[in-house]
Amino acid sequence: xxxxxxxxIADFLYPPYCTVCLAVLPSDLNGASYLSAPFCNNxxxxxxxxxxxxxxxxGAGRTNLKEAQDTRAYCRQCGAAACSLCPGSDICIVCAAxxxxxxxxxxxxxxxxxxxxAICAFKYRAQRSMAPYFGRLLAQTLAGNLPDHPAFVExxxxxxxAVPSSTDTLRGRGFNHVGLAARNxxxxxxxxxxxxxxxxxxxxxxxxxxxxxxxxxxxxxxxQARTRLKNLSVLLLDDVITSGATVWAATNAVLTAGALSVxxxxxxxxxxxxxxxxxxxxxxxx
Numbered sequence: 001x002x003x004x005x006x007x008x009i010a011d012f013l014y015p016p017y018c019t020v021c022l023a024v025l026p027s028d029l030n031g032a033s034y035l036s037a038p039f040c041n042n043x044x045x046x047x048x049x050x051x052x053x054x055x056x057x058x059g060a061g062r063t064n065l066k067e068a069q070d071t072r073a074y075c076r077q078c079g080a081a082a083c084s085l086c087p088g089s090d091i092c093i094v095c096a097a098x099x100x101x102x103x104x105x106x107x108x109x110x111x112x113x114x115x116x117x118a119i120c121a122f123k124y125r126a127q128r129s130m131a132p133y134f135g136r137l138l139a140q141t142l143a144g145n146l147p148d149h150p151a152f153v154e155x156x157x158x159x160x161x162a163v164p165s166s167t168d169t170l171r172g173r174g175f176n177h178v179g180l181a182a183r184n185x186x187x188x189x190x191x192x193x194x195x196x197x198x199x200x201x202x203x204x205x206x207x208x209x210x211x212x213x214x215x216x217x218x219x220x221x222x223x224q225a226r227t228r229l230k231n232l233s234v235l236l237l238d239d240v241i242t243s244g245a246t247v248w249a250a251t252n253a254v255l256t257a258g259a260l261s262v263x264x265x266x267x268x269x270x271x272x273x274x275x276x277x278x279x280x281x282x283x284x285x286x
Contacts, residue, residue: 020039078104080094225257
């Protein structure tokens, strides 16, 4: 749709800029395109999380994305690549050895490169204009519109929750970035959002600055969920999953409140997630 004269004047006086590197965007990225992806070409997140092995990604003989997803093997619980599955099972070796409280876990991006820079700008530089983009990205992940991406099994939820920021972080940042993305996500998907059903119950350090061997302890009993979640199927959203400590703690709080099940969808996942998960649980249970 052509931009109105008022929009063109506004773009001339206040040109759109990349929310990561702050470079002024060229004219062909202005307007509606900017609203859908406020990044320059160099900063556009492209590190999609893919569960397929290189051979599977070729998709020989497959002409439909849904067909490719349905026939591709990946861990039913965490969405890891097929090569890590236990023999004769639909879960991976890590999920079998270190059971998680979540029913299923899926992620849109790998936390590296441009994706990491974009999420850090959204999270630490208060770039709220990124919220619609990340909300849409999560919605695309849920709908199975990303290539080589594991879909949720039986995707039915009664309510969507967002992992809350700690009290100190929320006070300093002024907003819960995951909550903003969740609002946009639910506008697109039509799912019910409840940002008050899960809250931080005590002061905790930001996980980014906590050593791996202390992360589980840092978030232990750090969340409290309301009993109105009883008998509900929950979809929990978060920004980045590194070792699983925060998401597991939030999930345990939701289950303690009586929820039937919890599935987790994150914007990104650490490329070392499985290794971090093993290390964290081995350290804390060893």
